[in-house]
Amino acid sequence: MAQLKILSVASECVPWAKTGGLADVVGALPKSISADMRVLMPAYPSIDLQGRTLWRDPDLFGGPARIVASKRDGLSLLLLDAPHLFDRQGGLYGDGADWPDNPLRFAALSWAGAQVAAGQLSSGWTPQIVHAHDWQAGLTPAYLKLLDIPVKSVLTIHNIAFQGLASRDQLAALRLPEQAYTPQGVEYYGLISTLKAGMVYADAITTVSPQYALELRSAEFGMGLEGLVQARAQDMHGILNGIDTQLWDPQNAEFAYSAASLHKKKRAREALMAECGLRGEGPLAIIVSRLTPQKGIDLLAHALPDFFEAGGMLAVLGSGEPSLQQALQQLAAQYPTQMSLRLGYDEAWSQRLFAGGDAVLVPSRFEPCGLTQLYGLRFGTVPVVARTGGLADTVVHANHAALSTGAATGIVHEHSSGDALREALLQLSALYRDQPTWKAMQSRGMRQDLGWKASSEQYLSLYRQLLRSQTL
Numbered sequence: 001m002a003q004l005k006i007l008s009v010a011s012e013c014v015p016w017a018k019t020g021g022l023a024d025v026v027g028a029l030p031k032s033i034s035a036d037m038r039v040l041m042p043a044y045p046s047i048d049l050q051g052r053t054l055w056r057d058p059d060l061f062g063g064p065a066r067i068v069a070s071k072r073d074g075l076s077l078l079l080l081d082a083p084h085l086f087d088r089q090g091g092l093y094g095d096g097a098d099w100p101d102n103p104l105r106f107a108a109l110s111w112a113g114a115q116v117a118a119g120q121l122s123s124g125w126t127p128q129i130v131h132a133h134d135w136q137a138g139l140t141p142a143y144l145k146l147l148d149i150p151v152k153s154v155l156t157i158h159n160i161a162f163q164g165l166a167s168r169d170q171l172a173a174l175r176l177p178e179q180a181y182t183p184q185g186v187e188y189y190g191l192i193s194t195l196k197a198g199m200v201y202a203d204a205i206t207t208v209s210p211q212y213a214l215e216l217r218s219a220e221f222g223m224g225l226e227g228l229v230q231a232r233a234q235d236m237h238g239i240l241n242g243i244d245t246q247l248w249d250p251q252n253a254e255f256a257y258s259a260a261s262l263h264k265k266k267r268a269r270e271a272l273m274a275e276c277g278l279r280g281e282g283p284l285a286i287i288v289s290r291l292t293p294q295k296g297i298d299l300l301a302h303a304l305p306d307f308f309e310a311g312g313m314l315a316v317l318g319s320g321e322p323s324l325q326q327a328l329q330q331l332a333a334q335y336p337t338q339m340s341l342r343l344g345y346d347e348a349w350s351q352r353l354f355a356g357g358d359a360v361l362v363p364s365r366f367e368p369c370g371l372t373q374l375y376g377l378r379f380g381t382v383p384v385v386a387r388t389g390g391l392a393d394t395v396v397h398a399n400h401a402a403l404s405t406g407a408a409t410g411i412v413h414e415h416s417s418g419d420a421l422r423e424a425l426l427q428l429s430a431l432y433r434d435q436p437t438w439k440a441m442q443s444r445g446m447r448q449d450l451g452w453k454a455s456s457e458q459y460l461s462l463y464r465q466l467l468r469s470q471t472l
């Protein structure tokens, strides 16, 4: 069978541009799927623009733009070079605060995606399916439908909390027709939402775990879009993320180890404790996270004192909201030998934490899929997670039944509760003292298949299903 041609449209892709899990998914999927999948993304200033120019537009939302095709790192990239929109210092979305023209910047990306789908590349490459990611690419399915471009589309929601809002008076600037501004179209509580636009116009919607797909139907998690999620329930699919098992491999860590040589993990642990100045008899927990209320970081202050009292330790790597950073700094100052904190974004340090830690904490209030619990499983760093979204789908709680049948892979606690987190940390300390049980749990997680194969097969079968429905 000929390979399907898929265009993935996204604002982030590892290793070139990343603020969260979205980038990991966009970079990993093309490598594991048996399809000709190309990634259209903005040419941010850090990205080298070598390649072949396949499309030009003298006025893409206010300035000249082109698409440069380039193969690198095993990926076929289509880089959208639009200096007036993307050649900026700072983060991908702003420098401190969000850039006010973000709706336009990513409408331009979405528009370019629709042009590729319409067969505008000079190479003649045209996708059979467009796969748009999050609010930044949400307008691509809308443009496809509104411009009558006959290519089916899929929208993946990586996090419904980011909705791509713009004021109503930007409708024309976003190249949307007046008739699209209705509750059945792009209107969202008096504003425009580009995520909603994608959800309305895409032929299928996916999100990154089955549990999150169900949660999105409720007011608690749907963030005002639950009605639309319910209306489109037939077209909604939950497909779990995998991880890059080569990049995240304890055999490649500084002190290499595997499920069969778990005793070697101790060396990584000792080195980490020495470097962080930590002392204690209990488990060494780690956190690698954006510091936002979503991640439940504020629950730690309530839960940690008893954990530290029981001999536990914690090493945190994260960056984000100043108030949460300060709260963590205060805790770290209060417990200098039990807690260490590194503020910032640092992939190398994060790998060292996973290698040296005993457990990874993910106390999120909501979590579409979550990757750090998967890294934890891979590294024998037992996940302690909130029962929500992909966390609930990927960790088997160590209750009596799961422990006695040998199914447990971690600890799962009620979400959004400081008390539940405190209890979970005390259970962690108790389990850690029972070393035979602990080691069995570690190696069970490490032996799991966490790669992309299963998920990429599900995406492929969804694409095929859409193509079949087109020819009916």
Ligand code: ADP
Residues within 6 Å of the ligand: 019, 020, 021, 022, 024, 288, 289, 290, 317, 318, 319, 344, 345, 346, 347, 350, 369, 370, 371, 372
């Ligand atoms: P989200 O996308 O909501 O931030 P995920 O768990 O899906 O959460 O993905 C987060 C990704 O970002 C993971 O790969 C995680 O290791 C990484 N990450 C988050 N914060 C940091 C940090 N401070 N340093 C290094 N990596 C980080």
